[in-house]
Amino acid sequence: MPDYTIPRCEIVPLADRQTSLRVGGEEKTRWHFGADYPRPFFFPCNGPSSGASLTRIGHPGAQNHDHHRSVWFAHAKVNGLDFWSENGKTRIREKLWLRYRDGDEEALLASLLGWFDPEGREVLEQEMVAALIPGDAGEWFLETQSIFRPPKGGEAVTLEVSNFGVFAVRVAKSVSVHFGGGKIVSSEGMEGEPSIFGQSARWMDYSGPMAKMEKDGQRVAVTEGITYFDHPGNPRYPAHWHVREDGWMGASLCRNEPVPVTAEAPVTVRYLLHFHRGGADLARSEAVAAAFAERPGFVVEEATVKHQQYEARRAG
Numbered sequence: 001m002p003d004y005t006i007p008r009c010e011i012v013p014l015a016d017r018q019t020s021l022r023v024g025g026e027e028k029t030r031w032h033f034g035a036d037y038p039r040p041f042f043f044p045c046n047g048p049s050s051g052a053s054l055t056r057i058g059h060p061g062a063q064n065h066d067h068h069r070s071v072w073f074a075h076a077k078v079n080g081l082d083f084w085s086e087n088g089k090t091r092i093r094e095k096l097w098l099r100y101r102d103g104d105e106e107a108l109l110a111s112l113l114g115w116f117d118p119e120g121r122e123v124l125e126q127e128m129v130a131a132l133i134p135g136d137a138g139e140w141f142l143e144t145q146s147i148f149r150p151p152k153g154g155e156a157v158t159l160e161v162s163n164f165g166v167f168a169v170r171v172a173k174s175v176s177v178h179f180g181g182g183k184i185v186s187s188e189g190m191e192g193e194p195s196i197f198g199q200s201a202r203w204m205d206y207s208g209p210m211a212k213m214e215k216d217g218q219r220v221a222v223t224e225g226i227t228y229f230d231h232p233g234n235p236r237y238p239a240h241w242h243v244r245e246d247g248w249m250g251a252s253l254c255r256n257e258p259v260p261v262t263a264e265a266p267v268t269v270r271y272l273l274h275f276h277r278g279g280a281d282l283a284r285s286e287a288v289a290a291a292f293a294e295r296p297g298f299v300v301e302e303a304t305v306k307h308q309q310y311e312a313r314r315a316g
Contacts, residue, residue, distance in 0.1 A: 007102035007104055008104045008105075008134065009023050009102060009104065009105070009132055010022045010025075011100035011101065011102060011107050011108070011109050011132075014030075017033050017034035017094075018031065018032050018033070018034070021132040021142075022107075022132075023132065023140060024134075028132060028142075028275075029046065029132070030043060030044065031111075033093075033111070035093070038086055038091050038092065039069075039072055039074055040072065040073070040093075040113065041072035042072070042142065043055060043070035043071070044070070045071060045142070045273075045275060046275070047275060048137060048138030048139045048140065048224065048276065048277050049138065049222045049277050050210040050211060050212040050222055051212070052172070052212075054175060054210065054225070054226055054275055055071055055169060055170055055226075056070065056172050056173060057069050057070060057170075058170070059247070060173045060176070060179045061179070067084065067085055067086045068168070068170040070170055071142070071167075071168070071170075072168055073113075073126065073146065073166055073168075074166065075159055075165030075166050075253075075254070076160075076162040076163075076165055077161070077162045077165075078115065078157060078159060079157055081117055081118075081123065083115055083165075084162075084164045084165065088118055089118035090115070091115075091116045092114070092115050092116070093113065093114050094113050095111075095114045097110070098110040098111055098112055098127075098300055098309070098312065099308075099310045099311060099312035101311075101312055105133070106132060106133045107132045108131050109129070109130045109131075109132075110130075110310065110312035111127075111128050112125065112127055113126040113127075114126075114151065123150075123151070124148060124149075124150065124157050124261065125148070125150065125151045126148055127147040127149075127300060128145070128146050129144065129145045129298040130142060130143070131143040131298070135276070139274070139275060139277060140275050141272060141273065141275070142272070142275070143271070143272045143273075143292070143295075144270065144271050145270045145297050145298045146166070146167075146270075147268045148261050148266060148269075149261060149263060149266035149267075156262045157261040157262075158258050158260055158261070159253065159259040159261060159267070160254060161254050161255070161257065161258055162252070162254050163242040163252045163255055164242070164252075165250070165252070165254060166253050166269065167269070168250040169206070169226060169228060169248065169250065170247060170248045171208075171226060171248065171249070172247075174209050174210060174211070175207065175209070175210065175225065175247065176206075176208065176245065176246055177192070177193070177247070178245045178246045179246065179247060180209065181208050182206060182207060182208025182209075182247070183206075183207055183280065184196060184204065184205070184206050184243055184245070185204075185207075185279075186199065186205075187201045187202040187203040187238075187282075187286075188200075188201050188202075189282075192245070193244055193245045196241060197244075198240055198241070198255070199240065199241060200238045200239060200240050201230075201238055201241055202229070203227055203228060203229040204227070204228045204241055204249050205225055205227040205279075206226055206243075206249055207223060207225025207226070207278070208223065209221040210222055210223070224275070224276065224277055224278070225276055225278070225280065226274065226276075227273070227274040227276060227280070227285050228271065228273055229272040229273075229285075230271065231271065231272070232293050234253070234270060235253065235269070236255075236259075239252060239253065239255075240256065242255070268297070274288055296314045296315040298312055298313065298314060299312070299313055300312045
């Protein structure tokens with residue numbers, strides 16, 4: 001029997017249409033893609049020091065924002081259809097997983113999603129790759145790449161002008177500015193919603209206090225946060241940001257202009273989330289942004305080895 005070493009980073013399928021993303025056997029986040037929800041999402045997203053989720057399900061004070069599920073993909077206006085709220089019957093479904101790839105440097109989860117209208121017709125296809133990348137001292141990164149294209153035989157699609165879409169984050173209550181003790185800082189050195197909302201930035205940081213359970217059973221407050229990076233290759237870079245003091249942030253792909261999606265010109269977007277210790281750190285985030293800009297994206301293709309249908313890998 002050949003020697004086998006368990007990879008540091010693993011993708012582990014679970015029951016009830018969930019997939020665990022782990023570093024050293026410790027779950028960092030989980031991909032939920034069951035039909036109980038209108039669209040898939042990542043939850044929890046555990047902090048490097050607290051071990052508790054830096055994101056939450058839903059708004060702390062408004063039930064009409066229950067569609068805010070941690071980290072998710074959505075858009076408010078796709079050919080006139082609302083894939084953001086839950087007021088209609090649109091759905092985003094994982095049609096099939098393509099590749100679960102473990103590794104020491106990163107683990108990859110690749111899947112094919114369909115965006116369906118209220119009658120069940122697919123209007124948009126999304127090929128999504130998520131990479132779990134370990135950092136120092138328990139910190140970690142979630143890098144995503146999405147290729148949007150019309151479904152096979154489908155018509156061109158327009159991602160219309162909207163603040164809402166396509167990749168969103170709802171932070172934990174204690175991390176938010178309004179409900180907790182958090183702070184929002186942009187790459188341009190601006191702080192707080194009034195200064196940042198609608199402005200362009202290369203990255204956005206949302207950090208605040210989290211409760212950590214000590215060995216003696218006492219709870220102490222530690223500062224942790226999420227830095228959300230736009231990629232230079234994305235349309236409309238640097239993004240105009242939709243950020244709120246009540247605890248959410250998103251890079252608005254279509255805030256000022258629509259984005260057309262055709263079979264001849266599919267749209268690729270890449271984003272990176274850094275789950276870190278401490279508050280916003282300009283030098284740290286600039287180094288992460290530079291590395292992200294240089295890192296190649298992903299290719300998903302049919303596999304050429306036995307017992308495997310698809311391969312997902314870095315390009316180049």
